[in-house]
Amino acid sequence: QSVLTQPPSVSGAPGQRVTISCTGSSSNIGAGYDVHWYQQLPGTAPKLLIYGNSNRPSGVPDRFSGSKSGTSASLAISGLQAEDEADYYCQSYDSSLSGSVFGGGTKLTVL
Amino acid sequence: QVQLVQSGAEVKKPGASVKVSCKASGYTFTSYGISWVRQAPGQGLEWMGWISAYNGNTNYAQKLQGRVTMTTDTSTSTAYMELRSLRSDDTAVYYCARVGSVVTSAGDFDYWGQGTLVTVSS
Numbered sequence: 001q002s003v004l005t006q007p008p009s010v011s012g013a014p015g016q017r018v019t020i021s022c023t024g025s026s027s028n029i030g031a032g033y034d035v036h037w038y039q040q041l042p043g044t045a046p047k048l049l050i051y052g053n054s055n056r057p058s059g060v061p062d063r064f065s066g067s068k069s070g071t072s073a074s075l076a077i078s079g080l081q082a083e084d085e086a087d088y089y090c091q092s093y094d095s096s097l098s099g100s101v102f103g104g105g106t107k108l109t110v111l
Numbered sequence: 112q113v114q115l116v117q118s119g120a121e122v123k124k125p126g127a128s129v130k131v132s133c134k135a136s137g138y139t140f141t142s143y144g145i146s147w148v149r150q151a152p153g154q155g156l157e158w159m160g161w162i163s164a165y166n167g168n169t170n171y172a173q174k175l176q177g178r179v180t181m182t183t184d185t186s187t188s189t190a191y192m193e194l195r196s197l198r199s200d201d202t203a204v205y206y207c208a209r210v211g212s213v214v215t216s217a218g219d220f221d222y223w224g225q226g227t228l229v230t231v232s233s
Contacts, residue, residue, distance in 0.1 A: 002155065036219040038156075045206055045226050046148075046156065051219040089156050093217035099172050100146065100216055105155040 003028060004090050004103035011109040017078040020106045022090035023071065028101060030071035033093040037066055037075045040087045040105075049088070050075060077108070085110045113137040115207050115224035122230045123197050130193040131227045133207030140188035141165045144210035146220055147181060147192045149203040159205075161216035162190060170216040197231045204228050 005023040012018040022035060029035055037050040048057055050066035053073065065076045073092075077084055090103040118132040133145065147159040160171035162181040169181050180193045190207055205227045208220035 033217060034219070038220070040156075045223040046208075046220075047223070048219055048221050051221070057221065091156075091158075091219070097173060099160070099170060100158040102148075102156040102158060 002104040003094055003097070003101040004092060006088075006090060006103035006106045008104070009107045009109065011111055012077075012080045013111045014080050014082065016080050017076060018080060018108065019077075020075045020088050020090075020108070022073045022075070022103050024073075024092060024094075025071055027096040028071075028092045028094040029068065029073060031095055033095075035066070035068050035073035036091045037064075038089045038091065040089065042086070046089065080110055082110050084108060113209065113222045115209065115222055117205075117207060117224040117227045120228040120230070122232065125198060125231055125233055127197050127231075128193060128195040129197060129229050130191055131205050131207075131229070133190040133192070133224050135164075135188045135190070135209070138209075140183075141185055142213065144213050144216065144218070145181075145183070145190040146208050146210050146216065148206045148208060148220070150206070150226075151200070151203040154203075157203075159192070161210060163213045164190065165213035168214075194229075197229075199231050202229065202231045 034052045038046040039049045040046040053068040054066045063079045088106045094101045114136045146161045162169045182191045207224040209222040211218045
């Protein structure tokens with residue numbers, strides 16, 4: 001049972017927009033800690049996709065965007081492409097656990 | 112360019128220990144922290160702990176307290192993670208990742224190592 005809750009899977013057709021939610025609590029996202037998102041392609045290490053709730057590292061397409069409100073955060077991917085098919089994870093800090101926490105991950109399928 | 116290069120795959124018996132290394136290059140090692148994250152086969156990411164490369168301060172995940180030790184060697188810009196009393200459910204790919212802070216484990220993981228597969232089997 002992950003501290004941060006994500007849907008196990010989402011899907012969309014090429015060109016569509018999908019969103020992935022990340023729900024936390026008052027000891028992590030709701031306490032004001034930043035949310036970060038990672039993309040993990042099959043057989044590879046995770047890659048930072050969004051940091052500080054809504055910021056994109058250099059090289060990440062602007063099709064990827066992040067937002068945060070209250071005890072939840074969301075990752076939106078617009079203009080879906082086949083290469084976006086991957087697992088996506090949210091991450092934050094939890095004051096009760098005194099450490100970083102991850103969501104359980106969401107598998108994105110491009111139909 | 113920033114790189115984190117990890118040591119090779121390991122096979123260990125239950126009850127043994129494993130030590131994984133993570134050699135950093137392309138940045139000032141002591142200006143960042145290193146977190147360790149593991150991923151069991153077919154499962155999600157699990158944060159294991161963090162070490163400040165500046166002063167060696169550590170913060171371990173509660174479930175691993177007492178079994179894990181993280182250290183750094185600033186002379187070689189290398190971080191180490193040792194896990195003791197290995198069990199079958201410790202079988203996983205272990206990743207090191209750079210963290211932007213040297214004072215807190217909170218933060219994003221902006222660069223990752225390639226991963227080290229540790230298999231625990233009798």
